[in-house]
Amino acid sequence: MYFVYQFKETEDPKGLTEALWHHKVAHQILFKDGHNELWVLDPSQLPTVEQLMTIWKGDPALLQQAQAAAVTRTATKGGILSQLKLSPMTTILLLLTLLVAVITQLGGDIKTVGYFSISPFDIRNGHIYFYDLSEVLSKGEYWRIFTPTLLHFSVLHIVFNTLWIWEIGSKLERILGSIVWSVGVAIIAVLSNVLQYEISGYPLFGGLSGVVYSLIGFAWLLPILNKRWPIIISKQLMAFFVVWLGIGYTPFPEMVGLGSIANTAHTIGLLSGLVLGVVYWLTTKHRHK
Secondary structure (H helix, E strand, O other): OEEEEEOOOOOOOHHHHHHHHHOOOOEEEEEEOOEEEEEEOOHHHHHHHHHHHHHHHHOHHHHHHOOHHHHOOOOOOOOHHHHHHHOHHHHHHHHHHHHHHHHHOOOOOHHHHHHHOOOOEEEEOOEEEEOOHHHHHHOOOHHHHOHHHHOOOOHHHHHHHHHHHHHHHHHHHHHHOHHHHHHHHHHHHHHHHHHHHHHHOOOOOOOOHHHHHHHHHHHHHHHHHOOOOOOOOOHHHHHHHHHHHHHOOOOHHHHOOOOOOOHHHHHHHHHHHHHHHHHHHHHHOOOOO
């Protein structure tokens, strides 16, 4: 992280930090020696930060009217590859998801799906036969408690999930670091998959939705607990996802081609994200005092 600016007591960094996120500048507001400080992850974005700060100091309202091309010329050096390098684990997760979608033909190849489902299964005479989770683990097939996260069963399903993983997950990875982000995602994926299976008793489910909800819960809660955290999830967006969570318990998703929704995974993902947000806040709140 690179130090950029120390805010005066009368200056509110909120407008500036929103503009920085809008222009894909990974940053963090830290409190040190009685003042808020702006720190930036990528030094190649400093010219962009300086231009935005000039606008912010002159007239904060102009930030929303600034042209992206004029202020992100240096930040976008290297194009999409530079953005991918800032969020490597998010990129890897999305590439694995797309690879599994191709291999399984979005769930159309039921035999291949069986390699990624939480339990191997066999369909005979219209009946599906599968194993308890304890039997799966006793065989040493530990990957199965994670791989259902990579399964998707429609184009809408995978597009919806991957877009949100990139939009929210990449920002969180830049703030938290790749290791912390990866551990958190793994915990959420395993919890969501295991509880979905134990509660539903059915192995054919999958998707990144549980992870999406956990990232949303985490990103929404942290600015409430720590005022220096950037706002990634607005109140309106949080309300949308809560409403969508409720809709998942109705027949509507199947009517529009999204298939049956793994509601337990969504709910557990959201709750786990909130819990991890509290844990992260408690373990880091004294770091910069």
